[in-house]
Amino acid sequence: MASSSGVLSPLQDVRRRVGAWTRDDDHATLKLVTGITLLGLALRLAFLGQRVAHFDEGRVAYWAWHYGESGSFAYRYIIHGPFIQHVDSWVFALVGTSDFAMRLPVAVVGGLLPLSALLFRRHLRRSETVAMALLLAINPLLLYYSRFMRSDVLVAAFMFVAFGLFVRFYDTRLPRYLYAASAFMALGFASKENALVYVVTWLGASGLLLAKVIVLPNGYRDAILFSTDTPSSGEIRARVVGGAKDRIDAGRGAIRSFRTRHDSAAKVVGAYAGHLVLAVLLFGFVSLFFYAPRGAGVPGIEHPPVPASEGTVGFWEGITNPALFGDLLQVTVDRVADQWGEWLQPASEKTSDSYVSHFGVYLKALGFGSAALALLAGVGYALDRLGYTAPRHLVPFLFYAGFVSIFGYPLGTDIGAPWLAVHTAVPFALPAAVGLAAIFRWGLDALSSDDAEGVGITAIAFFLVILFVTNAAVTQVYTNATTDGNPLVQYAQPEQSLREELTEMHRISQTHDSGPDVVVYHGESGDDYDGGNAYVKQSRDDWNESWWNTQPTCIKWYNMLPMPWYFASSDAQVACENGATALGTRIQQNQPPIVITQEFDSTVPRDRLRAAGYENETYSMRTSGYKNVFTVWTHEEYVRNETAR
CATH class of the missing domain: 3.40.190 (D-Maltodextrin-Binding Protein; domain 2)
Incomplete structure (x- = not known):
């Protein structure tokens, strides 16, 4: 083992100072995450209006401008969710129409996304929470499409925050997190229709997680034992049944503990049922606000347009006049059902060749824009399954969610688009943070034990991560942002x-x-x-x-x-x-x-x-x-x- 050298001594001094600060300051993690978030915002806002608008940006921005000019709005699934049209029309009214203004809402939401790491802080180490915020802030794929006026970053951010708020509700049992989760889910559904895919993904990841808990509770260790000493069918049955019984007993214990901590289970269940009903109503109100027609509705966006003043039932008319509220609900529900019905229809011309092509675009964007994140996510998942870090259900859950998206999104889309890889990058951030923080701690341990080689290996690993991320950000986000050779550029981009x-x-x-x-x-x-x-x-x-x-x-x-x-x-x-x-x-x-x-x-x-x-x-x-x-x-x-x- 190498002795402490002139290089290690200053590093050890820095480690002691930083360690003392994080131990003495209860808000150290919050301050670090806030600083990282400000960095993420700055990276997204810098030169935001420089790139020429993409086909999709121009299309949606036109309709946001049209709403502001005409006063008429109607939901159309081909434009995706109504959130960005409403918000952009407000921004245009405040600061004028420009590429900077149209991208501003997406940039702000993407820039604030690192704050979501704090929602998982009870399940993460402080180093993992900070690492997660950093990965969400500087990931080149997320950075590029946070500077792009599409709704993928919006729906990914809102649904991920909603999931984090559900986790906080589970951790604290405080109803405010349930209401906040409901509101963010509504924002997610108002951003883009594939918010529904997030719910399906959560259910699928829950199923995989449940199977893992019952069949392989010790992760890869059970899998290795299974492969080296294959059990009989009776032993497998006994393991599955025994695991299920253990989970049932644990559930019963949780219920008994709940009963001992509360005066009346019926009252508590009734109270939470009431909160759940109110949360659903909140979801409905937020959704109604964004999806409801404005002005003349559909006739107001057709040609020739009907003046907004001739509209009969819009959001504000229905909200301010109880006699029209029922009509407002009917018009909105009918429109949403019609448009979602069209969106849910499978692509009639989808072939295996198109799937392979879309899959290739997805992998290319993920590989060039998020290779470091994806690799670290795999490391974090493996460490969790091998028991090198404290096993936590969130790690495999979000790894499953991101992994299945790689295969699912190319199947469900009608075009091959690199922005879809956003829906893998966001859930991968948590397991990737586990992997990155583990490497960081190994480096600290090596530093504490005067292991120069260990410190050097850790430094090289971090240098490679920083090099890849910086190179991708510079060459794909801030330069060559419209060229065909950039894997993050979709072909409908002007030069x-x-x-x-x-x-x-x-x-x-x-x-x-x-x-x-x-x-x-x-x-x-x-x-x-x-x-x-x-x-x-x-x-x-x-x-x-x-x-x-x-x-x-x-x-x-x-x-x-x-x-x-x-x-x-x-x-x-x-x-x-x-x-x-x-x-x-x-x-x-x-x-x-x-x-x-x-x-x-x-x-x-x-x-x-x-x-x-x-x-x-x-x-x-x-x-x-x-x-x-x-x-x-x-x-x-x-x-x-x-x-x-």
Whole structure:
């Protein structure tokens, strides 16, 4: 064993000082977790509005903007839960429409998630609680999608906090935790429909945990004994029956203990039943608040939209008028049942090949964005099962929950998306914290015993974890955040160089008032018309037709996302053209500041545009596909005039 060296002595001094502080300060863990949470918030808020909006971000942000502008809202499962639409509309009203504003709610919720580690503190060591908060704060996958306006981080955070509050209710029996859990579950269901999957996952993990408790109560030790000395069927039966009896006896003992600690079991059960009913009512009220229609409801978001003032039964009308409350409930329940029914329908075209493809995307995102977390989760689970750490049911429970999600989510989704890996990373944080804290304690033990080699091995392990996490965060979250080579980027992401054009368009639209700010052009027709990729509707008769109020209605709206969000947030006036002659006349007479064309469109009058004073830059609307490339033509004189102002 190496003796204490000049390197170990300062480390030992630091260890003594920190150890004394944590022993003397009852709030040391709280302070550390709070500091880590502030770090997580800072990491999420830094440069939050820099990345160009993804297809999904633009789609949902548009409808949040539309709600704020029109006053009408109706739940549609295709947009996912209504939580983000409501909250974003409030944020837009306060700070204006921008990419920073639309992502702010997700960033705040994701940044506060490390505080959830405190909910499990009765079942974790202090080092494990701090480690869990740290993993939730700096995990690159969670960091990337906390800076992304989708509801996956929202539902993961709300449902995980709800689970932690249920654990606290179990620990303390205080009804306030039951109410809080109910409210957070409602927020989870209001965030995204797969909150239901969390409940199913909890039930499945409970079943696996129960099987483990009955069949292998000592974890891997029982499994090793089973493999080395296989018992007979009678011995297996006796073990299972005996284990079940032991659990039943333990349950009876808990009931007897409960009875001795309370005057009347009936009164206690009645009181908790009352709290349970109130908690369910709270869940219902929060859900009603988010899911209920506003303004004109569905007619208010269709085209042409019905004014919000013509709505008859919305949330505020039903809440403030008891005579309408029943109608409000009926309208909301019918809408939710209809939309959830569509969401629950299995994908008709799901094949084994698509599952393999989605599974590959999931594993790639988990591997590149959360490899350290997943590896540490496996270490923590193994240590718990082998008995190297105090066995706790929470460790295998959350490991099971995260592990089965790896196989379940690719089966249930219709697209392969890296953001789904969030639903494995969050539950993995607790067993991973057990593993990380165990390595940390081994290092402290080595330091206490002057074991330089042990300290060195621990330092190398921590260095590798820090290196991987830092490298992934820098190269996947803050740089290369829109490139196809980034495993966390889903293909419907425009390239980052478009940002300069978007800033220019926003600036121009604020001052230009003589005709459209932007003209979108697509000229190919007939057999040459690419209806699957074109930006402009083929028939001019359809230019003012749309099922939903997706403005501008002359474009093929979904092909052009996220540009409709930028048109809306910039208050840009947009027109369309589908003939080269008509476009030529427009650029000669009216000279719109910006013209958008598509590279694969052979009818684009490029020479006439250049001759009329337009400069062009080409960008990708998606990470791949030559038909996703488009060109932005900006009139040079107008830009110069604007710059001079």
